[in-house]
Amino acid sequence: EETKAVSQEMEKPQKGIAAFGQKWFGAFTMGVTGIKALHSAFNSLMDKASAYVSKFAELQEHVSGVIKYTGMGAEAAADLNEEFKKMDTRTGRAALNDLAADAGRLGITGKKDVLDFVQAADQINIALGEDLGEGAVKNIGKLANIFGDDKRMGLKQAMLSTASAINELAQNSSASEGNILDFTTRLSAMAKTAGLTQAQVMGLGAMFETQGLNVEVAATALSKVMQKMGSDTEKMAKMAGLNVQEFSNLVQTDMNAALIEFAKGVGRLGGLTEVSPALKELSLTGSGVSSVVNILAQNLDKVATQQELATRAFNEGTSATKEAAKANSTAAANLELYY
Numbered sequence: 001e002e003t004k005a006v007s008q009e010m011e012k013p014q015k016g017i018a019a020f021g022q023k024w025f026g027a028f029t030m031g032v033t034g035i036k037a038l039h040s041a042f043n044s045l046m047d048k049a050s051a052y053v054s055k056f057a058e059l060q061e062h063v064s065g066v067i068k069y070t071g072m073g074a075e076a077a078a079d080l081n082e083e084f085k086k087m088d089t090r091t092g093r094a095a096l097n098d099l100a101a102d103a104g105r106l107g108i109t110g111k112k113d114v115l116d117f118v119q120a121a122d123q124i125n126i127a128l129g130e131d132l133g134e135g136a137v138k139n140i141g142k143l144a145n146i147f148g149d150d151k152r153m154g155l156k157q158a159m160l161s162t163a164s165a166i167n168e169l170a171q172n173s174s175a176s177e178g179n180i181l182d183f184t185t186r187l188s189a190m191a192k193t194a195g196l197t198q199a200q201v202m203g204l205g206a207m208f209e210t211q212g213l214n215v216e217v218a219a220t221a222l223s224k225v226m227q228k229m230g231s232d233t234e235k236m237a238k239m240a241g242l243n244v245q246e247f248s249n250l251v252q253t254d255m256n257a258a259l260i261e262f263a264k265g266v267g268r269l270g271g272l273t274e275v276s277p278a279l280k281e282l283s284l285t286g287s288g289v290s291s292v293v294n295i296l297a298q299n300l301d302k303v304a305t306q307q308e309l310a311t312r313a314f315n316e317g318t319s320a321t322k323e324a325a326k327a328n329s330t331a332a333a334n335l336e337l338y339y
Helices: 002-070 076-087 093-105 111-132 134-146 149-153 155-171 176-193 198-210 213-229 235-240 244-253 255-269 274-282 289-298 300-316 319-338
Strands: none
Touching: 002 093, 076 111, 076 274, 093 111, 093 134, 111 134, 111 155, 111 176, 134 149, 134 176, 134 300, 149 155, 155 176, 155 198, 155 255, 155 300, 155 319, 176 198, 176 213, 176 255, 198 213, 198 300, 213 235, 213 255, 213 289, 213 300, 235 244, 235 255, 235 289, 244 255, 255 274, 255 289, 255 300, 289 300
């Protein structure tokens, strides 16, 4: 009994030492684990901070492009960037700043005008970007300036009206968005001088493409015809079947109507075999002029339909905006479905 009692008394300090060891070993282990967790959290925080700094530096490169091409100061560019944050778009701010730089390249410098350009260009890119091709919005901005629609209706609306007309023409015919814009851009300087509207030119471009004509050939030939109307009015009037004064008035006040009357006159001659010699007498040769004029003469009903559609879409100016909203909602729906 005494031996058992002694043994039990000796076990007490041993158990105490074991418990003490287990307690502090556990604390030590928890401490090490805590340090590791803290270290991991610190590294994660540093990684995020590094990514943020990198992203900020990258964005600043795009902002510097805005400053370079628009002539804005750093503060104005920063204010513009704040406006971009308010835009309801899936487009990132780096891309929006690049659009602002594009505005500067076109000579657009005021903050409001640059913002108008970006807002319109962003909608156009979302709605038609893939169909129009890279850099197309700059050409749309140029057209607004060339035809003076930016002064008449504001830059943003002028650009959206152009895109809307293109969108409606492409949706209602076999003509492509990119080629309609290309044709309009190529003919823009002559068309503006002659008094044609963007919608009228787009309608012509859509008709020519549906008939399989090359954009460059059609634009070059039509430009030659309009030049001839101004320089040799008497002979062109005879071809149109109108007296000189009547045709001259049309050329000066309504070039589109004069072009239609000329095409009607060509149509009365017959087919390409009869048309070519007549055009040769007018020195209208080369660059596919005969084919272009003959196709115009044979498709005046299509020209009227396309020009009417383009004019209505241009005046309403909402088709591109609706298309962009549809694309945005589809993208949002796809994200919800994915996640």
